[in-house]
Amino acid sequence: MDLSIIIVNYKSKIKLINCLDSIKRSDLSNINYEVIIVENNSGDDLSDVTNAKIIISPTNLGMGGGNNLGIKNSSGDFILISNPDIVYEVNTIKELFNYLKNNPKVGLIGPKLLNPDLSLQYSCVRFPKIYIPILRRTFVGRFFPDSLNHYLMKSNNHNDIMVVDWLLGACFMVRRPKTNLFDERYFMYFEDVDLCRQIKNSGGEVVYYPLVSVIHDHIRASAKMAWYKALLFDPLAREHLKSAFKYFYKWKLK
Numbered sequence: 669m670d671l672s673i674i675i676v677n678y679k680s681k682i683k684l685i686n687c688l689d690s691i692k693r694s695d696l697s698n699i700n701y702e703v704i705i706v707e708n709n710s711g712d713d714l715s716d717v718t719n720a721k722i723i724i725s726p727t728n729l730g731m732g733g734g735n736n737l738g739i740k741n742s743s744g745d746f747i748l749i750s751n752p753d754i755v756y757e758v759n760t761i762k763e764l765f766n767y768l769k770n771n772p773k774v775g776l777i778g779p780k781l782l783n784p785d786l787s788l789q790y791s792c793v794r795f796p797k798i799y800i801p802i803l804r805r806t807f808v809g810r811f812f813p814d815s816l817n818h819y820l821m822k823s824n825n826h827n828d829i830m831v832v833d834w835l836l837g838a839c840f841m842v843r844r845p846k847t848n849l850f851d852e853r854y855f856m857y858f859e860d861v862d863l864c865r866q867i868k869n870s871g872g873e874v875v876y877y878p879l880v881s882v883i884h885d886h887i888r889a890s891a892k893m894a895w896y897k898a899l900l901f902d903p904l905a906r907e908h909l910k911s912a913f914k915y916f917y918k919w920k921l922k
Contacts, residue, residue, distance in 0.1 A: 739849055857911040
């Protein structure tokens with residue numbers, strides 16, 4: 669098997685169907701591929717979903733754990749990690765596959781991410797300093813726009829292929845890992861940052877490849893409330909901060 673496409677579903681059936689339709693329309697000629705969906709104990713009925721292998725997880729394993737489960741049940745030499753809220757252009761998957769296959773130093777590659785209105789999502793990012801989650805989640809960030817712009821690489825040309833620190837984990841391709849791809853200590857958030865740091869520390873490259881793109885119909889679920897309310901009432905916001913602490917502690921970063 670050349671390629672395994674792994675999609676973790678959590679209460680996203682409508683977007684999942686759109687994602688699968690776009691994969692079906694993609695040019696995957698000469699690529700032997702499979703699609704594996706992990707239903708992450710969300711309650712969605714996927715019995716009517718065809719052209720994919722469905723794995724029902726008895727518990728919510730989180731984003732990293734769900735993807736690891738999908739990979740364990742796959743056989744592809746290359747792995748495409750995809751959120752269900754991704755819609756692919758016809759040639760996106762094939763171009764990512766060919767670039768990764770032909771560039772052995774590249775450990776991870778991802779496309780340009782677009783909002784549904786086709787505006788740019790800033791998906792290639794510098795490794796965060798410990799104060800970045802505070803700037804992004806509180807009013808303090810309004811006083812330090814340059815720091816946030818630097819973090820999001822806003823001054824870079826996002827039409828150029830770039831070797832970057834890390835890519836947003838909504839859509840990327842890697843070679844088949846020998847062990848778990850994601851560190852499951854992160855239930856949600858920062859598992860993608862952690863993975864890219866592991867790749868770079870082992871001598872690999874993380875490549876932003878904007879010659880192809882996907883639409884990412886993304887809602888920042890952990891940022892729906894004001895920060896002072898979110899810490900009390902939003903479990904996703906608390907999970908985000910917990911993962912940030914785990915990341916900085918693991919890598920002994922400041």
